[in-house]
Amino acid sequence: MSISSQEICILPNKNNLALLQTNGMPGNLYNICSNLPATPTRLERLLRDRELRKYSKCLNDCEAELPSSTQDCFSPDLETSTCWFNDEELLEPVSASRSLNDDGERLDLRASKQRLLVVANRLPVSAVRHGEDSWQLEMSVGGLVTALLGVKEFDTRWIGWAGVNVPDEIGQKALAKALDEKRCIPVFLDEEVVHQYYNGYCNNILWPLFHYIGLPQEDRLATTRSFQSQFDAYKKANQLFADVVNEHYEEGDVVWCHDYHLMFLPKCLKERNSKMKVGWFLHTPFPSSEIHRMLPSRLELLRSVLAADLVGFHTYDYARHFVSACTRILGLEGTPEGVEDQGKLTRIAAFPVGIDSERFIKALELPEVQDHMKVLKQRFAGRKVMLGVDRLDMIKGIPQKILAFEKFLEENPNWRNKVVLLQIAVPTRTDVPEYQKLTSQVHEIVGRINGRFGSLTAVPIHHLDRSLDFHELCALYAVTDVALVTSLRDGMNLVSYEYVACQESKKGVLILSEFAGAAQSLGAGAILVNPWNVTEVASSIGYALNMPADEREKRHHHNFKHVISHTAQEWAATFVSELNVTIVEAQLRTRQIPPPLPIEVAVDRYSCSNNRLLILGFNATLTEPVDTLGRKDSQINEWEPKLRPDLQEPLRKLCDDPKTTVLILSGSARNVLDDNFSDYNLWLAAENGMFLRVTTGDWMTTMPENLSMEWVDSVKNVFEYFTDRTPRSQFEVRETSLIWNYKYSDVEFGRLQARDLLQHLWTGPISNASLDVVQGRRSVEVRSVAVTKGAAIDRILGEIVHNKGMKEPIDYVLCIGHFLTKDEDIYTFFEPELPSEVPASVRPQVPTQVRTSTAGSRAALLLKQNSMSAVEQNKSYSIDGDTLHLMVTDRISFQEGSSVLDLQANDYFSCSVARKRSNSRYRLQSSDEVVTLLRELADHR
Numbered sequence: 011m012s013i014s015s016q017e018i019c020i021l022p023n024k025n026n027l028a029l030l031q032t033n034g035m036p037g038n039l040y041n042i043c044s045n046l047p048a049t050p051t052r053l054e055r056l057l058r059d060r061e062l063r064k065y066s067k068c069l070n071d072c073e074a075e076l077p078s079s080t081q082d083c084f085s086p087d088l089e090t091s092t093c094w095f096n097d098e099e100l101l102e103p104v105s106a107s108r109s110l111n112d113d114g115e116r117l118d119l120r121a122s123k124q125r126l127l128v129v130a131n132r133l134p135v136s137a138v139r140h141g142e143d144s145w146q147l148e149m150s151v152g153g154l155v156t157a158l159l160g161v162k163e164f165d166t167r168w169i170g171w172a173g174v175n176v177p178d179e180i181g182q183k184a185l186a187k188a189l190d191e192k193r194c195i196p197v198f199l200d201e202e203v204v205h206q207y208y209n210g211y212c213n214n215i216l217w218p219l220f221h222y223i224g225l226p227q228e229d230r231l232a233t234t235r236s237f238q239s240q241f242d243a244y245k246k247a248n249q250l251f252a253d254v255v256n257e258h259y260e261e262g263d264v265v266w267c268h269d270y271h272l273m274f275l276p277k278c279l280k281e282r283n284s285k286m287k288v289g290w291f292l293h294t295p296f297p298s299s300e301i302h303r304m305l306p307s308r309l310e311l312l313r314s315v316l317a318a319d320l321v322g323f324h325t326y327d328y329a330r331h332f333v334s335a336c337t338r339i340l341g342l343e344g345t346p347e348g349v350e351d352q353g354k355l356t357r358i359a360a361f362p363v364g365i366d367s368e369r370f371i372k373a374l375e376l377p378e379v380q381d382h383m384k385v386l387k388q389r390f391a392g393r394k395v396m397l398g399v400d401r402l403d404m405i406k407g408i409p410q411k412i413l414a415f416e417k418f419l420e421e422n423p424n425w426r427n428k429v430v431l432l433q434i435a436v437p438t439r440t441d442v443p444e445y446q447k448l449t450s451q452v453h454e455i456v457g458r459i460n461g462r463f464g465s466l467t468a469v470p471i472h473h474l475d476r477s478l479d480f481h482e483l484c485a486l487y488a489v490t491d492v493a494l495v496t497s498l499r500d501g502m503n504l505v506s507y508e509y510v511a512c513q514e515s516k517k518g519v520l521i522l523s524e525f526a527g528a529a530q531s532l533g534a535g536a537i538l539v540n541p542w543n544v545t546e547v548a549s550s551i552g553y554a555l556n557m558p559a560d561e562r563e564k565r566h567h568h569n570f571k572h573v574i575s576h577t578a579q580e581w582a583a584t585f586v587s588e589l590n591v592t593i594v595e596a597q598l599r600t601r602q603i604p605p606p607l608p609i610e611v612a613v614d615r616y617s618c619s620n621n622r623l624l625i626l627g628f629n630a631t632l633t634e635p636v637d638t639l640g641r642k643d644s645q646i647n648e649w650e651p652k653l654r655p656d657l658q659e660p661l662r663k664l665c666d667d668p669k670t671t672v673l674i675l676s677g678s679a680r681n682v683l684d685d686n687f688s689d690y691n692l693w694l695a696a697e698n699g700m701f702l703r704v705t706t707g708d709w710m711t712t713m714p715e716n717l718s719m720e721w722v723d724s725v726k727n728v729f730e731y732f733t734d735r736t737p738r739s740q741f742e743v744r745e746t747s748l749i750w751n752y753k754y755s756d757v758e759f760g761r762l763q764a765r766d767l768l769q770h771l772w773t774g775p776i777s778n779a780s781l782d783v784v785q786g787r788r789s790v791e792v793r794s795v796a797v798t799k800g801a802a803i804d805r806i807l808g809e810i811v812h813n814k815g816m817k818e819p820i821d822y823v824l825c826i827g828h829f830l831t832k833d834e835d836i837y838t839f840f841e842p843e844l845p846s847e848v849p850a851s852v853r854p855q856v857p858t859q860v861r862t863s864t865a866g867s868r869a870a871l872l873l874k875q876n877s878m879s880a881v882e883q884n885k886s887y888s889i890d891g892d893t894l895h896l897m898v899t900d901r902i903s904f905q906e907g908s909s910v911l912d913l914q915a916n917d918y919f920s921c922s923v924a925r926k927r928s929n930s931r932y933r934l935q936s937s938d939e940v941v942t943l944l945r946e947l948a949d950h951r
């Protein structure tokens with residue numbers, strides 16, 4: 011039995027329950043098929059890569075002990091004045107260390123580092139113009155910069171916007187040159203694009219939406235109106251980034267796109283070069299699909315991101331939301347590995363970012379930091395100091411923090427002169443009106459509280475609207491007693507990591523919002539709070555200030571261990587390693603997909619043959635493609651499948667060709683085929699071949715004699731029950747099978763219901779019946795064991811040959827369809843020596859031998875020319891209403907002689923339609939391609 015990710019075909023049996031896995035759940039059977047023997051699994055590759063990294067780090071550490079002249083790295087100075095980040099290690103260029111081949115197998119310690127193009131809206135430096143061709147570079151502020159500056163394992167180049175408009179060529183050249191020294195490459199965006207793309211679409215639409223703030227209340231309508239032009243600017247800006255990447259890309263580079271500013275970039279890059287290794291990482295939360303679906307551009311954004319090979323998030327929750335958006339909004343398949351679209355898998359995973367902890371720990375020893383610490387200690391002597399460090403952004407919950415502090419002072423008068431809140435509020439996105447409003451709001455609250463609780467000599471809140479330099483910040487982190495992080499939502503929040511890194515001697519307490527990604531990693535050591543609950547935050551402040559030393563120590567120790575082991579370096583290395591592995595895996599998977607049908611060859615062989623058989627599936631092969639989510643009426647359409655109008659003419663021509671026999675072989679009921687094909691001169695096989703009719707004659711049944719249908723009523727009851735309880739699901743009763751379809755229902759609810767249904771079928775009243783329960787992508791079908799297209803074709807061929815009085819053997823077979831794996835036995839029927847488990851990659855593309863005239867091997871195939879007596883002797887007829895029953899027993903003995911099927915290897919074409927994996931020899935992408943094929947055949951008589 012072959013198994014695909016879409017359908018699992020299992021005989022009802024309690025022991026099979028372990029196999030009952032719906033897509034998107036661990037243990038999906040897809041894993042089983044994708045693991046070719048002797049091929050390392052993804053986990054094996056990743057573990058091996060991790061080992062190599064550890065080994066290489068160990069070696070680098072040893073190298074670091076060597077005199078500096080023996081090391082081949084240089085560190086350009088960063089020209090800064092107000093820059094707080096001026097460490098010489100930053101933005102360092104290449105030094106030798108290690109390299110992995112694509113399989114992660116070889117360690118070459120002297121080879122150069124892997125080239126990494128980091129593409130982010132913001133460069134680590136922002137430019138300030140000092141003259142026509144003179145620029146000063148200042149370090150940019152924000153967690154993304156902090157995280158990426160910690161990435162040192164690669165030969166990295168940054169591509170991004172320098173935060174300034176440079177309209178003139180002289181200025182652009184000079185800036186590019188200055189940036190080049192820092193291994194940065196600028197993307198120039200003009201003022202209008204920045205306004206619409208950065209201030210508008212990024213920071214006024216995506217940012218608030220991704221942080222669950224919703225669109226700005228006051229100008230919501232204005233935003234709605236300007237949405238399209240902002241989205242156009244967003245796409246345009248992304249294309250400009252792509253152009254710069256393409257200009258600097260070298261084969262083998264890893265291109266790592268960052269954040270919500272560049273969701274369109276993976277698509278732009280892959281369209282130009284599908285071989286480029288592209289990863290995309292989101293630094294913000296990815297919201298529930300219920301939020302994402304509000305975006306008018308929801309489909310485009312998701313699809314563009316999915317063009318990447320690997321998509322990363324800080325937490326499993328964000329990753330889960332993204333997968334859910336893809337399944338609910340795009341209707342794609344979510345698997346444990348990621349999201350699958352037309353056979354292309356985009357891997358989705360969580361990669362929590364960290365900081366370069368060593369840098370902070372070492373900085374505490376520097377004299378300038380020690381000096382700052384001394385000053386701060388003197389300044390706040392006798393008072394406990396609480397610290398807040400945030401960009402002045404509405405997601406950071408600064409007003410909520412200050413209000414909680416006010417409540418604490420209100421309720422704890424004894425603390426009023428003994429505690430101070432130091433709030434560093436770094437100005438950010440100052441051109442966006444919402445941010446301007448926030449600044450005034452915060453100033454107002456701070457003023458009010460200081461007025462209320464301040465004295466002539468001291469105020470409870472020290473609020474600074476500015477950034478600090480690195481040394482000042484480290485000193486602050488080190489001397490304060492409590493850090494207060496009250497983000498309403500925050501992708502990660504690196505401030506909390508930095509605070510922990512600097513608290514090894516003081517063991518201060520971290521109060522951390524449960525809505526920051528960091529809560530998932532530092533949650534055990536921190537005091538977690540809901541920032542919206544001012545009372546809870548106020549009491550947590552009291553708890554933190556009064557916490558005994560041993561509890562502080564325990565909590566700090568836990569977090570410190572995490573911060574020093576989950577560093578930015580580790581984050582980047584893990585992401586890139588996983589990206590490399592994903593690419594290797596994608597190549598392996600591609601080899602499992604059948605190659606496209608060589609239409610020219612199929613047509614050419616067709617025109618050279620004399621007695622051709624065309625076996626065509628109906629649903630999704632000859633019908634219009636239906637779009638599950640895009641069109642609201644598609645469910646209704648699918649209830650009544652219709653032959654595509656553009657197929658009518660070619661099909662008629664093919665049917666009228668005396669050298670061609672056309673057989674429509676479908677799971678559909680007889681009336682459906684009658685409705686569509688009565689006017690054509692062809693053969694209809696309904697219900698997977700259990701009923702057969704030449705359109706000039708009556709229906710007959712080819713059901714095996716002993717086929718029991720006693721189970722139908724019980725299964726029908728079960729299906730009715732589930733249909734009632736699953737909105738938009740439906741079930742169809744056919745004569746030999748029952749199908750429950752939940753394609754249009756809520757994906758997750760549908761899956762859960764299917765799981766329940768299957769469990770009931772396997773353990774309930776019909777568990778001992780001889781049935782196949784076939785789980786389709788979003789359906790469950792129950793049929794008798796003997797009912798498959800492959801089993802029926804045997805009898806059908808016998809009848810066709812007999813009925814037509816064929817004198818010549820069939821010398822060309824084209825069999826195309828969108829068949830369930832269970833029904834793909836029809837493909838192997840014509841080449842039985844091929845085991846169905848053999849993946850497409852291993853199958854010979856041109857088979858050496860297909861079915862020929864060996865006597866006596868299979869019923870109804872081998873007939874003595876001019877004599878149908880063998881078949882006739884084994885046939886019996888009965889009449890039931892309008893139906894003529896043709897009973898053919900499975901075992902028929904044949905007289906020796908020539909065959910009705912004399913098929914050369916290259917005259918047999920099995921071909922799946924719109925299937926990701928298949929046992930067919932070839933594939934067609936969609937029914938559109940079927941149209942092309944049939945038109946071509948019809949033109950070659």
Ligand SMILES: O=P(O)(O)OC[C@H]1O[C@H](O[C@H]2O[C@H](CO)[C@@H](O)[C@H](O)[C@H]2O)[C@H](O)[C@@H](O)[C@@H]1O
Pocket residue numbers: 132151152153154155157269293294363438439500501502503504
């Ligand atoms: O570049 P700006 O528009 O001035 O904004 C600064 C950065 O803010 C965001 O940072 C996020 O990334 C951090 C690191 O992963 C994470 O800890 C934090 O929770 C996020 O808010 C934004 O995502 C960056 O693109 C901006 O550069």
Ligand SMILES: O=c1ccn([C@@H]2O[C@H](COP(=O)(O)OP(=O)(O)O)[C@@H](O)[C@H]2O)c(=O)[nH]1
Pocket residue numbers: 094150151152153154156399400401434436476477478479483502503504505506508
């Ligand atoms: O005056 C300051 C205050 C903070 N930061 C840095 O800004 C980053 C803030 O990152 P976080 O993840 O906490 O939030 P984001 O601002 O990225 O949303 C941290 O690395 C801080 O050290 C800074 O560069 N200058």
